[in-house]
Amino acid sequence: MHEHGHEHGHDHGDHHHGRELPQTELLTAALESLLVEKGLLSSDAIDRIVERYEKDVGPMIGARVVARAWADPAFKQRLLSTPASALAELGIRMDNLVVVENTPAIHNAVVCTLCSCYPWQVLGLSPAWYKDLAYRSRMVIEPRAVLREFRLELDESVEVRVWDSSAEQRYMVLPARPAGTEGLTEDELAALVSRDAMIGVAKVSAPALARREGA
Amino acid sequence: MNGVHDMGGMHGFGPVHPEDDAGFHADWERRVRAMMMGLIRRGAFNIDEMRRAIESIPPAEYLASSYFERWLTALRALVVEKGVLAPADVDDLIATLARTPESSPRRREDPTLAKRLLEPSGPRPRREAPARFRPGDRVVARNEHPKHHTRLPRYVRGKPGVIDRVRGVYTLPDTNAYGRGEHPQPVYSVRFAARDLWGDVAATTDSIYIDLWESYLDPA
Numbered sequence: 442m443h444e445h446g447h448e449h450g451h452d453h454g455d456h457h458h459g460r461e462l463p464q465t466e467l468l469t470a471a472l473e474s475l476l477v478e479k480g481l482l483s484s485d486a487i488d489r490i491v492e493r494y495e496k497d498v499g500p501m502i503g504a505r506v507v508a509r510a511w512a513d514p515a516f517k518q519r520l521l522s523t524p525a526s527a528l529a530e531l532g533i534r535m536d537n538l539v540v541v542e543n544t545p546a547i548h549n550a551v552v553c554t555l556c557s558c559y560p561w562q563v564l565g566l567s568p569a570w571y572k573d574l575a576y577r578s579r580m581v582i583e584p585r586a587v588l589r590e591f592r593l594e595l596d597e598s599v600e601v602r603v604w605d606s607s608a609e610q611r612y613m614v615l616p617a618r619p620a621g622t623e624g625l626t627e628d629e630l631a632a633l634v635s636r637d638a639m640i641g642v643a644k645v646s647a648p649a650l651a652r653r654e655g656a
Numbered sequence: 657m658n659g660v661h662d663m664g665g666m667h668g669f670g671p672v673h674p675e676d677d678a679g680f681h682a683d684w685e686r687r688v689r690a691m692m693m694g695l696i697r698r699g700a701f702n703i704d705e706m707r708r709a710i711e712s713i714p715p716a717e718y719l720a721s722s723y724f725e726r727w728l729t730a731l732r733a734l735v736v737e738k739g740v741l742a743p744a745d746v747d748d749l750i751a752t753l754a755r756t757p758e759s760s761p762r763r764r765e766d767p768t769l770a771k772r773l774l775e776p777s778g779p780r781p782r783r784e785a786p787a788r789f790r791p792g793d794r795v796v797a798r799n800e801h802p803k804h805h806t807r808l809p810r811y812v813r814g815k816p817g818v819i820d821r822v823r824g825v826y827t828l829p830d831t832n833a834y835g836r837g838e839h840p841q842p843v844y845s846v847r848f849a850a851r852d853l854w855g856d857v858a859a860t861t862d863s864i865y866i867d868l869w870e871s872y873l874d875p876a
Contacts, residue, residue: 462754465725469684471749472731473691473761475741482694483766486773490690493774495679536780539845554664554809556707557723566679572723573676575669581811581864582665582854590672601850601862605664607807608843608867609780609826642674 499565500636502533503613506540506563507639508630511618517542520615528563535562535611541604542615543641548599549614550588550641552580553606560611564636571640581605591642613639619647657803660715664811665854685724687761692731697773701734704833708805709733783825787842787870793819794876795846797868805833808872812864815853816876817846823867830871841870 462470476482509531510517519527525536538560541549553559554577559567570576579587584601588594595601604612616638622630629648637643663669680686696703709730710718718726735741789795799814800806807829823845827838846868850858 464750465728466682466684467750467753468728468732468746469687470753470761471746472728472735472741473687474749474753475745476691476695476735477764478762479740480766480769481698481700481740482691482773483769484761484763485765485767486694486770487687487690489770489774490694491686494689494693495686534776554811555661555807556710569676569678569681569723570673573669573672574663574719575672578663578666578669579672580664582857584862585859587672591674597859598861601859603862603864605809605864605866607809608823608869610823610843610845610867637674 494561494566498562500563500634500639501631502565503560503563503636503639504631504634505531505627506533506613507615507634508627510540510615511622511630512627517615533563535560537609537611538563539604539610539612540615541602541612543617543644545617546598546600547602548595548641549602549604549612550580550584551604551606551612551614552577554578554581555605555607558606558611560613562611563613564639568636588642591637593643614641615639616641616643616645619645621647657711657805658801658810659711660718661711662809662811664809680724681722684728688724688728688731692727694773695731695735697777700738700740702832704805704827704829705734705835706730707829708833709737711805783840785825785840785842787822787844789819789822789842789844789870789873789875791819791821795819795844795873796876797846798872798874800872802830804830806830806872808868809866811853812846812848812866812868815848817848817852820845820847820865826869828869828871830869843867843869844873846873 473487477484506520506528510520516527520540521542524538524540528535528538543549557567557572559571576587581603584603585595606612616634633645633648635643638645692706695701696706710726713726713729721729732746736743794816796816797808797812797814800808821844823843825840826843827840831837831839845865848864850862850864851860853864
């Protein structure tokens, strides 16, 4: 289905010796052992780097930024014009983020055609589809068809802007605030914002307000 | 280089898979990513060298590999290239690990090193260089086809664009990927009309923004 490494089955023959580890796992283990033995890395350093990217960061960070921008127009302006210092107001350390705002006339989406550059400091780890060859190749030439595959249909009159992250800058979309969210707190607003909306392959929808108003 | 990695606009890769959502599919991928980031942080090599190493994977292998398999291949190539590990040592250990029933990577803890590698690297140095272009300037992406690593993709070469912003001054990957110096230059956000890049298949309303180093551009 999705493009995925093939396990080449070199080790499947003999069940009596060692584990049937594919070549990729053996090579990874060998490199880790040797690099740690030589003191270039340590096992705990590797563990903690793994943790940093999976536990310490995630899309909740970006969602907080979006919610604050929706709730506070002056913050939004600072976020768009001087993002590093605006992020620092929220305790986020990132000096290379560019925030691009969706409006009724403009829809932004982010890609890295050459590799997979992604704003991990505010969105956490990139999803596999973002790094896949299909997304990388198609987003710059047929963004609307790709967005349709994400079930996002845009009107012909909307300008689609695709940002190819080819240098040091990393991009995050500021999605449009959905109608009917005027009464929500910042936390409630943040809970509406998906990672996909901050990449630009989804919009943010309001919660089921009929239910809420009836409560 | 005109490698398959430079794939903006290529056809044939099929649909996207929004449900393929995970950051990692297996534990070894986590270790590979962390080792690569740790070695960059350690100064064993830089990120431009990492990208160059991935791009150097032969095309058929590049396309058949998963994302992290490419990272693993590049990691092995870089540690050998930099003289950190000898290929024979890697191969011997693989053979040993394959034969050993309960083996896993030998562990060694070094809290001081771990702390150092987790510390954020200092802020990017603020470098100055006079900017040749200004927002609103019409430019053309150069029609160059170097064999070396570059961040000028084929799909914009020779195409007309407009400077949207000056992004700042940054190390040039084309030289930094080979230890040939940083050569910092201004980088610009350049807007290209989708029609100018792709012709009739593109919507007239749409545009692509891409960040390009000054030496990638000529005035129009």
